[in-house]
Amino acid sequence: MERRGFLKGTSAAGLLALLDPAYVRAREAFQAGSPPSQLVPKRPYGRAKDSISMIGFGGIIVMDVTPEQASRYVGEAVDRGVNYFDVAPSYGNAQERLGPALKPHRDGCFLACKTTEREAAGARGELEESLRVLQTDRLDLYQLHALTSLEDVDRAFAPGGAMEVFLKARERGQVRYLGFSAHSEEAAHAAMDRHDFDSILFPLGFPTWIKEGFGPSVHKRAQEGGKAILALKAMAHRKWTVQPEDRKWNKTWYEPFDQLDQVSLGLRFTNDLPVHAMIPPGHWDLFKMAVELAQAGALTPLNDAEREIVAAIAQDGEPIFEKKA
Template identity: 30%
Template sequence: MQYKEFGKTGHRSSRVIFGAAAFSEVSQAEADNTLALLLDNGINHIDTARSYGDAELRIGPWMKQHRNSFFLASKTGMRTKKEALEELKQSLSRLKTDYLDLWQLHFLVDKQEWTTAMEEGGALEAAIEAKKEGLVRFIGVTGHGIDAPKRHLESLDVYDFDSVLFPFNYMMMQNPQYAEHVRLLLAVCDQKQIAVQTIKSLARGEYGQKEKTFSTWYDALSKEASIEKAVQYVLSHEQVFLNSTGDIHLLPMLLKAAGKPIVRPTDAQMQALVRDEGMSALFK
């Protein structure tokens, strides 16, 4: 497993971050088996959220023995200070910890929600207050959809966040406008030493009329060779971290791919993958 400084936090994080959305509907036994897999593969960073079903409850029992083994991140989807602080209280209780290493304003893309979170009495104030009180060490912002990188640029004009998170895969980067906003965001993050987290590495597209196969809300790649190309494509961009898949059954193949020497697939190889897998952009 490769490791990289997580922005200016001082934490040297595994390039693959465990995305605990995969724990939204699993048993504690399944979660504990995943813990062993994470430790065996050198994963030292967990990313969860209050909104991820039972995920925080599944991670909480690990913290008594393994709190120092992981950089622990969670998120709030609340937009006001009062509501966000209440969610933080719940997250700390569910995770059985006194503090979070990273607390993130979740899915902050909608313009009105963004305004509410950033203004007086908003969620950003909650995060700043929580940091002063030692309840969180660092503050991040996350986003889904086609506007996420653009909105993150606006967020970074308001506050010096420690991390950002947005969708990043080959199909998304074929959208010229999206790719340009990503390029601008990466430049700002490089200049300010802001950690860059990415999601949806294994997205094949929407389920549409297909029967849902995985716990991910989107259709995911499932062949080992296809997963390897998708993972290698993301990790070959040295600035970014890859937040893992939302399905525990796909996780072993993702980790296997990440454990190999990182070589960026050629454009011809990625185009062949798109054709063979029938891939489409998840966000348009």
């Protein structure tokens, strides 16, 4: 049977029988309401000594929520073992909400921020504003955000570019580690050519990895360089197939996996690449599902049958990223 027709030709009960027994046991305990068996596991941040939670808290979660909701979300995440938080000025009012909510927990957390500014003046101003709004005197990780072209990289590394601010900020102790996020393999490789970054933040979900071959070369190079690999889009399925007014998840520009078994397949595939941490989509319910799966010990390696399932899912839909020819 072709992979595209694999899922259509298999009943729900048949699919359940293909799932890894260790995952099924953890899932059943989780669904039965059993207390979490552990906090969210932590891993070393690449070659550094810091440890970060394998599930990260994306700042978009607190965008447009009340200050009270933000404090509750952050407090519960910390209580569950999450210590890795990532935010950016481009996420609406997320910094304004995250700063006060995270302040009581700041010393035990790994705070990452980003800038889309490519020139030094803009990057300097945005860094200072992020520190002020986040109510902290340092960022654990500062990242060039959303590198999408060689021009982006060239501008950031040119004389008077953003990297001058990054390097000086690290010397002054305003930031501890340097990284970048990218939605382009070409830009990611160009950035790694220019600087030995501590980490990369990159889309590493199975639909694009399998169908488009998007991600493997970047992952391989980062792994060989000992960088921390921080994964975006592990729970991303495909481009939206419905109009904006009909979308259940309004903080994502793509259609996320939101059913438990598919969410787990996405997280388990990406986790097994391997990566150091994964950031779920920016909705509390989706983030909490990922956290609870991690706490339940349900993010087990995929078996051969599950790899057939993810290959079939990958073929069924328009991928959110395409590999550049």
